[in-house]
Amino acid sequence: MIELTVIDRRGEERAVAAQDGLNLMEALRDAGYDELAAMCGGSCACATCHVYVQPAAGALAPKSELENELLETSLHVRDDSRLGCQVAVDSALSGARVIIAPED
Amino acid sequence: MTVSEKTIPVRGRLPSEPEIPSHVPPELVMEVLNWETPNALVDPYAVTERALDELPPIFFSPRPRPGVCGPAWVFTRYEDIRQAYEKGEYYSSRDSATFHYLVGERFRLIPLGFDQPEHTKYRSFLNPRFSPRSVAAMETSIRDSIDSLIDEFVDKGACDAAYDFGRVYPVVVFLDLMGFPRSMLEEFLSWGYAVLHSHGNIEKISWGIGSAVKYLRNFVQEVRDKPEDETLGSYIVHGKIDGVPLTEDEIMGMMTFLWLGGLDTVAATTSMMFRRMALQPELQQRLRDSPDLINTAVEEFLRTEPLVNSGRLVIKDHEVRGIQLKAGDYVLCANNVGNFDPDRFDTPRGFIPDRTNNRHFSFGGGPHLCMGVHLARRELRLALGEFLRRVPFFKIAPGVTCEAMPGLVAAPRVPIVWDPSAKKA
Numbered sequence A: 001m002i003e004l005t006v007i008d009r010r011g012e013e014r015a016v017a018a019q020d021g022l023n024l025m026e027a028l029r030d031a032g033y034d035e036l037a038a039m040c041g042g043s044c045a046c047a048t049c050h051v052y053v054q055p056a057a058g059a060l061a062p063k064s065e066l067e068n069e070l071l072e073t074s075l076h077v078r079d080d081s082r083l084g085c086q087v088a089v090d091s092a093l094s095g096a097r098v099i100i101a102p103e104d
Numbered sequence B: 001m002t003v004s005e006k007t008i009p010v011r012g013r014l015p016s017e018p019e020i021p022s023h024v025p026p027e028l029v030m031e032v033l034n035w036e037t038p039n040a041l042v043d044p045y046a047v048t049e050r051a052l053d054e055l056p057p058i059f060f061s062p063r064p065r066p067g068v069c070g071p072a073w074v075f076t077r078y079e080d081i082r083q084a085y086e087k088g089e090y091y092s093s094r095d096s097a098t099f100h101y102l103v104g105e106r107f108r109l110i111p112l113g114f115d116q117p118e119h120t121k122y123r124s125f126l127n128p129r130f131s132p133r134s135v136a137a138m139e140t141s142i143r144d145s146i147d148s149l150i151d152e153f154v155d156k157g158a159c160d161a162a163y164d165f166g167r168v169y170p171v172v173v174f175l176d177l178m179g180f181p182r183s184m185l186e187e188f189l190s191w192g193y194a195v196l197h198s199h200g201n202i203e204k205i206s207w208g209i210g211s212a213v214k215y216l217r218n219f220v221q222e223v224r225d226k227p228e229d230e231t232l233g234s235y236i237v238h239g240k241i242d243g244v245p246l247t248e249d250e251i252m253g254m255m256t257f258l259w260l261g262g263l264d265t266v267a268a269t270t271s272m273m274f275r276r277m278a279l280q281p282e283l284q285q286r287l288r289d290s291p292d293l294i295n296t297a298v299e300e301f302l303r304t305e306p307l308v309n310s311g312r313l314v315i316k317d318h319e320v321r322g323i324q325l326k327a328g329d330y331v332l333c334a335n336n337v338g339n340f341d342p343d344r345f346d347t348p349r350g351f352i353p354d355r356t357n358n359r360h361f362s363f364g365g366g367p368h369l370c371m372g373v374h375l376a377r378r379e380l381r382l383a384l385g386e387f388l389r390r391v392p393f394f395k396i397a398p399g400v401t402c403e404a405m406p407g408l409v410a411a412p413r414v415p416i417v418w419d420p421s422a423k424k425a
Helices: A024-030 A065-072 B044-048 B078-086 B099-103 B118-130 B132-137 B139-153 B161-166 B169-178 B182-196 B202-224 B232-237 B248-263 B265-279 B281-289 B291-304 B373-390
Strands: A002-007 A013-018 A050-054 A081-083 A097-100 B058-061 B072-075 B158-160 B310-314 B318-320 B323-325 B330-333 B394-396 B415-418
Touching: A013 A024, A024 A050, A024 A097, A065 A081, A065 B118, B072 B078, B078 B310, B078 B330, B099 B202, B118 B132, B118 B248, B118 B373, B132 B139, B132 B373, B139 B161, B139 B169, B139 B373, B158 B161, B161 B169, B161 B265, B161 B373, B169 B182, B169 B232, B169 B248, B169 B265, B169 B373, B182 B202, B182 B248, B202 B232, B202 B248, B232 B248, B248 B265, B265 B281, B265 B291, B265 B373, B265 B394, B281 B291, B281 B373, B291 B373
Parallel strands: A002 A097, B072 B330
Antiparallel strands: A002 A013, A050 A081, A050 A097, B058 B072, B158 B415, B310 B330, B318 B323, B394 B415
């Protein structure tokens, strides 16, 4: 399991243990974060699993061009924006702070 | 509320039906007769409720749906539908919405008619125009369209919330977005109506789609001769992907697809939304009292009004619930049942305006999730918010039964009345 700190849209902070091998969107859903709409189910098509990720264990794998394009369409994009469905839950994510971005 | 007694699965083969594939077990061949019949229920989709008890989770419907799919496996459970939308290695949308094949056209709709990786390429080209950012920039003009319609009837104490309002404002927004002249509104709507509401009548569908394609070809030619402007039509006609100009087929594939998608769905959802509020006064009052519920209420209106059941083509043999599906079979995703699956939604037949975790299929799902989802939501939220703010408490006009069809026709007429002297703004 990978330990994360998750901050929801109301600013509430909680420790979450995420299952290796999932993606971050799935891990957040499993942890009960229903506010993450993830409408396309992880197909990198909708940008509704937008999160801000602040890693603690080194850099994450880089964003694909498609992920970048989708993030650019959001009203709330930042430098640390990621699509949850495109981030693997692995050791690089250990200790990361994950903030659920405002709804578009 | 009574549920119609007409849910009669017809077992066996109907005459003059196309060939049913030999791997389909005869006991699973059945047709549902009342899912698209107009009724006067507050929730017109109540007719699908008994599907859970009376029909197998997956059955085979022999009736072809021209332009959508041939005889098809009908998926009724949320989880199966989700898989059909999300598992691109098994299910393709390439044959969905192929109405234009009826008039001899062979271009493929873009992006729906393509699987990965081409789909992603086209979607990336169009996405920026439908993004939350772009849609936010349209808010003022959407609100203006809505307000100018309300201006026309607010003092009269009566309007047809479907014909005078829901039918009109999304199309005005669409015409402006694409760069089509506003004078095309009535013609577009009559062609669109023929394509989407002809119950499989091939002559009518052909007339509608043929007229649209002919108009679009001329329009593309005109736009090509003009300098590029801000409209989406111009962006497509002058468009390039990786530096290569779009081909004629690509341009027509996009224009035709947007034309099909831009006319009807927000209109029908709006009409159903107002019909429900007129028939369910406590819901209308709650939304008037708590405007902060509008966003979640719109999502609940969407969930409870799944206008479209999407077709998919099976592209690889596999089994679902022990049933053998073969490449070449069609699947119809019965969103009109899956959106009410008790395994997925608590109180599935209830209307819960503050429902959370409301991941319904009214925009489809997976990579082909409706491209206009952000625009549609914003239009619906603005329409609901502005209407409730400006128009006093309304009800259905006296003596009107106000039937609705649980499908794309929805509620073509929703005559409502209110006391104009109660007007607030």
